[in-house]
Amino acid sequence: MAYVSLSTRDLNVLEKIQDPEYDPARMVQVDTSLPKDPNFKDQALYEKVAQLEREIILSIQQLEVANAKSEAQGATGAEETIQGYRNCVSQLGGLIQEYPEYASARNNRAQAIRRLVGDSMLISGSQQLPQALIRDIDDAGRLQMAxxxxxxxxxAISLLTPTTPQTKVSQNVARTLSNAHTQRAAIYHMTSKLMESNTLAVPQGRREGSWSKLDFEENASRDFAMGGRYGNEIAKALAVSTNPTAKLCGQMVREALKKEYGPAYSA
Incomplete structure (x- = not known):
């Protein structure tokens, strides 16, 4: 078997295929010695708030375990699970109201809402996705959750995004940013898939209200790419598959490299 040794430049080109906005000079730098959340100067207070959040997340995990057991036994515990999730969303809301700069709680509340109504939350009257707990929701309720x-x-993203590409972040910050970007990408991606055969319905005043299918695809790809940069490998891979421009560019680059290196090259 022939092996091809790629230069740093070639490797950067290949990385560009996966992330259209990739720039080696803008790579995320994680520093484990940094405070877990830069918006909390008092680390004792941070630990207190984080513990309150962990207790809510534990409740969500227990809801999922109970729901899985009910489904395995052929029973339906959907209403109890839905009410439990609503309670957790409310508790996270209380935490956010008291500590509005705690980004992790915002990220987790968004995740809980996605579990309730699914990623088709910007589509009016669409059939709920299988992962959505609420099977029937009116537009007013859906818009409020969206x-x-x-x-x-x-x-959450604005609270934690570094001011410069060279600014180092903690592991917790990288994880929260990765999750937040990936979650937003998932919503945009699902919207782009459904909007052609359904009616787009976006909360009043939000920028997405004027977006086309291509806008949703490009923004989904951009958020997936950012999720990948902050550590989510699945999001990194999805950045290309959701961006038609990137897919075309990637194909062209692969063909160019094959011509340069011959049949031995494979990407």
Missing amino acids: ETALSDLDR
Whole structure:
């Protein structure tokens, strides 16, 4: 078997295929010695808030375990699970109200809302996705949840995104940013898939209300790429598959490399 030794430049080109906005000079730098959340100067207070959040997340995990057992036994515990999730969303809301700069709680509230209504939250009257707990929801309720989820993700990202590419971040910050970008990407991606055969319905005043299918695809790809940069390998791979421009560019680059290195090259 022939092996090809690629230069740093070639490797950067291949990385560009996966992430259209890849720039080796802008790679995320994680520093485990940094405070877990830069918005909390008092680490004792941070630990207190994080513990409150962990207790809510534990409740969500217990809900999922109970729901899985009910389904395995052929029973339906959907209503109890839905109410439990609503309670957790409310508790996270209380935590956010008291500590509005705690980005992790916003990220987790958005995730809980996605579990309730699914990623088709920007589509009016669409059939709920299998992962959505609520099977029937009116547009008013859906719009309210969509507004909360997207606003939470926007705010979580803005709270933690470094001011410069060279600014180092803690492991916790990288994880939260990865999750927030990936969650927003999932919503945008699902919207792009459903909007052609359904009616787009976006909360009033949000930028997505004027977006086309291509806008949703490009923004989904961009968020998946950012999720990948902060550590989510699945999001990194999805960045290409959700971006038609990137797929075309990737194919062209692969063909060029094959011509340069011959049949031995494979990407």
